[in-house]
Amino acid sequence: MRNAGLPASDVRAGIATELADDVPWNRVLNSICTQPHPLGVEMASAAAHTNLGDVRIFRGTKRIERKVVRLLLDLLGNPGGSGNLVSGGTEANLIAMLVARESARARGRLTDRPEVVVSSTVHFSFTKIFGLLGLTPVVVPVDDALRLPAAEVARRIGEHTVAVVATAGSSEFGVVDAVDEIGPALVGHDVHLHVDAATGGFIIPFARELGRDLPQFDFTVDGVASITIDPHKYGLANVPAGAILFKGAQDAGRFAFDSFFVDTPVHNTLLGTRPGSAAISTYAVLEHLGREGFTAITRTNFEVTEHLVAQLRAAGHELATEPQLNIVVVKMEHATRISQLLESWGWIVSTSKRFGETLRLVVTRHVTTQMIDEFLPVLERARAHVASEVALR
Numbered sequence: 001m002r003n004a005g006l007p008a009s010d011v012r013a014g015i016a017t018e019l020a021d022d023v024p025w026n027r028v029l030n031s032i033c034t035q036p037h038p039l040g041v042e043m044a045s046a047a048a049h050t051n052l053g054d055v056r057i058f059r060g061t062k063r064i065e066r067k068v069v070r071l072l073l074d075l076l077g078n079p080g081g082s083g084n085l086v087s088g089g090t091e092a093n094l095i096a097m098l099v100a101r102e103s104a105r106a107r108g109r110l111t112d113r114p115e116v117v118v119s120s121t122v123h124f125s126f127t128k129i130f131g132l133l134g135l136t137p138v139v140v141p142v143d144d145a146l147r148l149p150a151a152e153v154a155r156r157i158g159e160h161t162v163a164v165v166a167t168a169g170s171s172e173f174g175v176v177d178a179v180d181e182i183g184p185a186l187v188g189h190d191v192h193l194h195v196d197a198a199t200g201g202f203i204i205p206f207a208r209e210l211g212r213d214l215p216q217f218d219f220t221v222d223g224v225a226s227i228t229i230d231p232h233k234y235g236l237a238n239v240p241a242g243a244i245l246f247k248g249a250q251d252a253g254r255f256a257f258d259s260f261f262v263d264t265p266v267h268n269t270l271l272g273t274r275p276g277s278a279a280i281s282t283y284a285v286l287e288h289l290g291r292e293g294f295t296a297i298t299r300t301n302f303e304v305t306e307h308l309v310a311q312l313r314a315a316g317h318e319l320a321t322e323p324q325l326n327i328v329v330v331k332m333e334h335a336t337r338i339s340q341l342l343e344s345w346g347w348i349v350s351t352s353k354r355f356g357e358t359l360r361l362v363v364t365r366h367v368t369t370q371m372i373d374e375f376l377p378v379l380e381r382a383r384a385h386v387a388s389e390v391a392l393r
């Protein structure tokens with residue numbers, strides 16, 4: 001640390017220089033997070049000092065957090081449920097798995113080797129979580145449509161199983177598992193069905209309203225016990241905003257730790273001190289946009305996605321799978337090299353470690369048809385460039 005501090009103007013200038021080097025949103029095609037809604041940013045700044053770890057001080061902020069939880073439960077068809085705002089999908093999934101384990105223990109169902117049935121495309125946050133919680137994954141290969149096969153899930157349940165994880169919008173492909181088949185297939189099995197809707201939670205309800213053919217994935221499906229949804233992705237709120245929601249009115253309270261202090265309530269989240277700003281940003285965006293606003297944004301996202309797909313196909317490209325949401329995965333030779341070259345030219349796309357020669361493009365609020373039309377010729381230049389590199393080898 002410096003001995004004598006810098007004037008504020010110097011600090012601002014130094015930070016501004018670094019921020020200016022961040023990639024502008026209109027060159028970002030790999031990110032499920034987007035530029036947050038301006039009202040969310042404004043309200044998050046107003047609440048930058050708030051801390052939901054101390055609800056005696058920040059009682060107004062806490063009321064807003066409770067309102068957000070109610071709005072999300074309502075969106076997901078379960079007004080009588082319970083939940084908490086957390087730092088994101090990773091923490092939400094962790095709390096869901098902990099609650100599943102502890103509720104198995106409470107029912108006398110916890111063995112010395114608790115297992116969780118997951119698909120081979122389950123999000124990597126579960127790898128962290130299973131290590132931390134001492135859970136063993138039972139991995140079910142996805143079917144041809146990259147979905148977790150419902151019949152196979154029921155077959156893999158045994159005495160050690162404490163939970164099943166379905167995904168509503170995989171982060172690699174945007175694939176939505178048939179939660180409406182998995183839930184009913186598990187009835188009578190006494191396991192916790194968790195739906196990871198970190199990506200799809202703010203897309204599917206509105207896309208279904210627009211008449212798109214997507215399975216029901218929320219608490220209206222029999223057997224769904226908990227859902228992860230991430231306001232900081234398609235919910236357009238400031239980072240770090242995630243949520244874990246439960247079917248039962250008491251379930252969120254199963255993850256509870258006392259603090260040292262009299263009169264400070266228990267903590268129901270992994271983080272202690274945590275930002276109220278994300279909760280307030282989420283609230284501002286939900287209240288301001290409403291169902292109509294989110295539905296309009298979802299319609300635009302699908303229009304842009306369809307434009308992208310049409311242009312790619314017109315250029316002779318083949319997709320790895322038919323996109324269900326707003327993630328487009330294109331088969332492409334030398335994808336990693338092409339992605340590196342695009343990055344050096346200012347564009348960020350992603351490639352999969354597990355699905356070889358594919359380029360993944362994510363459409364979200366900041367991605368426009370104009371941006372796609374600027375990008376595609378650059379992509380073709382990058383492909384031609386890499387093809388000539390290969391030819392010269």
Ligand SMILES: *Cc1c(COP(=O)(O)O)cnc(C)c1O
Binds near residue numbers: 169199
């Ligand atoms: C993003 C994502 C996560 C992890 O969420 P973070 O907010 O990055 O912690 C988990 N599951 C899915 C399906 C996701 O898309």
